[in-house]
Amino acid sequence: MFTGIIEVLGELKELKKEGENLHLTIATPMAAELKVDQSVSHNGVCLTVVATDSEEYTVTAIDETLRKTTLGHLIPGDKVNLERGMQLGARLDGHIVQGHVDQKGTCTGIEEKDGSWIFTFQYDALQNNITIQKGSITVDGVSLTVVDSANSHFSVAIIPYTYEHTGFKCYKLGTEVNLEFDVIGKYVARLLGKSSS
Known part of the structure; x- marks a missing residue:
């Protein structure tokens, strides 16, 4: 964990x-x-x-x-x-991350703002993974909050500290990344899928 x-x-x-x-x-x-x-x-x-x-x-x-x-x-x-791995009793500063990648995504947008960056990633929606605005997503192991969410893509805002201390500073358009979707969201999606069938 x-x-x-x-x-x-x-x-x-x-x-x-x-x-x-x-x-x-x-x-x-x-x-x-x-x-x-x-x-x-x-x-x-x-x-x-x-x-x-x-x-x-x-x-x-x-x-x-x-x-x-x-x-x-x-x-x-x-x-x-x-x-x-997280130590038992430590603060959970990000969100619950399992280290089990759900699928790969591709960087399709990098927009430099005044003091931050907006990165957009596209993924195959046919694998039934979802994001929600203000929900959690893990990109290459980095816990992030979704800024904008759509059916097959999402964006995240990156502050200077995260940019400098993670692989985000190396990303270019077309860079492939590992995506782990929020585990709670995955369980909810599965339950809703079962209840509607």
């Missing part, structure tokens, strides 16, 4: 293919505090630490994860949004 509040940007140092699995080695000051078997969110994808030292750690993504997320597109040097 995560909050969507990114702790640090890591740097992908190495990719190693083993069968259908992909081992990702990431450099971050946080590595010294990690231990094997610990869960860490990587651009919104929960992965388990399999090796660690004082400067780097390694996680493994299986084929299904690579197909359903953007992790397979990463190359050495890319920045990765990192968050450790």
Whole structure:
């Protein structure tokens, strides 16, 4: 379980293919505090630490994860949004994030405002995921509030701190991102779907 509040940007140092699995080695000051078997969110994808030292750690993504997320597109040097699992009793500053990506989305708009940015993302509405205005959405592991919501796209407002301390500063038109829709909204949508059938 995560909050969507990114702790640090890591740097992908190495990719190693083993069968259908992909081992990702990431450099971050946080590595010294990690231990094997610990869960860490990587651009919104929960992965388990399999090796660690004082400067780097390694996680493994299986084929299904690579197909359903953007992790397979990463190359050495890319920045990765990192968050450790939420501690019991800690403040929930973002929202409830599972680290289970629902689908990928594409950046279709970047508008610079006076002190902030509006990012628009499009997604496949046929997968029955929804957003609502002022509801929560997770983009590459970042907990955000939806500004505008439509059937197949939504926008979010990014403050300078978030822009500088997450991968948002690297996004361009066409950038693919991992989307996790609000878990409470998913349960409500499922219940309403069942009750109307």
